[in-house]
Amino acid sequence: ASTFDLIDADFGALVTRKVVIDDQHTILPYAGPALSIIRIDGEIDDTDRSFDADEDQVLGLIAGLSVQMRGMNGIRIEAQVFDQVSLSAAASIAF
Secondary structure, X not given: OEEXXXXXXXXXXXEEOOEEEEOOEEEEEEEEXXXXXXXXXXXXXXXXXXXXXXXXXXXXXXXXXXXXXXXXXXXXXXXXXXXXXXEEEEEEOOO
């Protein structure tokens, strides 16, 4: 049998500025500090192993760019820097 516990909490204080390009496009750059806590406990009974996992750095930085288009469609690109750099991208389509 295996047992795992997970705690994941994120908090950020981001600053943004709305930049209207035209009547169909708006750009929202954002950035700011963030706090991220990840804790994983664990237990593996079959091999008598136990493990812990937690982050090396809880304070980090988030920066991104959101492009909003007419009809609630959009694109978002974001970078997060904590222990390492992670990048994400997303698209939203409303229909």
